[in-house]
């Protein structure tokens with residue numbers, strides 16, 4: 357049955373940034389079948405017309421997360437990345453079992469959905485548990501199981517075991533429910549041997565799967581890669597064939613001109629994580645330069661131990677503020693471009709047709725209530741856009757659909773028990789923080 361959602365405003369984030377006021381979106385079979393002015397085009401016979409008011413827009417796209425890290429939220433505050441990983445995060449993660457990760461991801465998915473994130477790209481161990489939790493929650497997930505090679509402090513198993521598990525999860529679960537997309541997640545150029553990186557690339561490319569990898573997150577890790585291999589990380593990965601298939605690079609902070617040329621040449625996309633990079637003191641990615649080179653850029657929350665929430669509204673605002681502040685130029689990024697980063701740009705970075713409300717795309721839609729000080733005044737489209745980008749917030753999200761299915765109704769997750777997820781994670785974290 358066709359469902360027509362009618363609102364006071366619809367931000368489509370299509371190629372022309374079309375806004376309908378009032379607007380309506382029709383969905384059928386999980387896809388958007390029509391978007392337009394409900395007063396000019398009456399609904400067809402038998403259509404279920406829902407008068408929602410408020411504002412409809414595409415669901416937000418989180419391009420980089422380790423959401424089961426809700427279990428270690430806030431761990432290691434004040435440490436730089438290398439010590440944060442080896443002292444605060446990995447020892448605790450080594451204690452995780454599948455059930456811990458399932459509940460950690462369930463809580464993360466609940467937090468994301470309630471704040472309007474409809475797609476998340478995850479990198480973690482225990483991938484089957486992450487997948488099960490994502491599927492149960494109703495969120496759309498690009499899952500890139502982690503592959504590490506850190507003798508002595510490796511969180512669990514060897515890279516060969518991680519790769520076998522990642523391949524198994526791809527072969528058994530990719531495409532499930534039309535919402536689970538499996539890729540491969542070699543952790544980084546410094547945390548996996550050349551043999552491991554090549555092996556992951558081969559398995560991924562054989563399956564046409566995406567690779568997600570941390571790249572140039574800190575200046576120090578860049579020095580490690582250069583000393584070890586005599587090349588900077590992007591060229592090193594290219595030399596191993598890692599960039600020959602679809603690749604999403606998380607962070608991409610410490611890139612020079614030549615590095616960005618390599619990224620553009622191989623069409624490597626970037627998950628820009630300004631909150632995490634700021635909290636860990638890693639630096640500020642060169643958003644304007646990346647965009648100027650035509651590099652696909654989306655936004656990522658990173659894990660909740662380095663951010664510490666899963667609110668893409670904050671990342672959108674921070675990305676735009678840092679781009680304007682570092683350039684000392686209010687035109688460094690427009691408000692429309694900032695909104696695109698959090699939606700359509702994220703879909704492009706992930707290679708998925710999500711992030712815009714257009715006929716034929718998956719019906720991943722969120723509704724915001726506009727009876728809030730943050731949305732006053734609203735005399736024209738530019739004001740509304742400004743409110744979304746510079747004052748938008750997760751608490752304004754009331755309803756969320758993923759693939760046309762309601763997953764948040766009146767600010768409550770309807771497919772999972774958020775209260776139980778909070779209780780499970782709270783309880784399980786006691787064990788991990790007893791270290």
Ligand SMILES: [Zn+2]
Nearest residue numbers: 570606658659
């Ligand atoms: Zn990360």
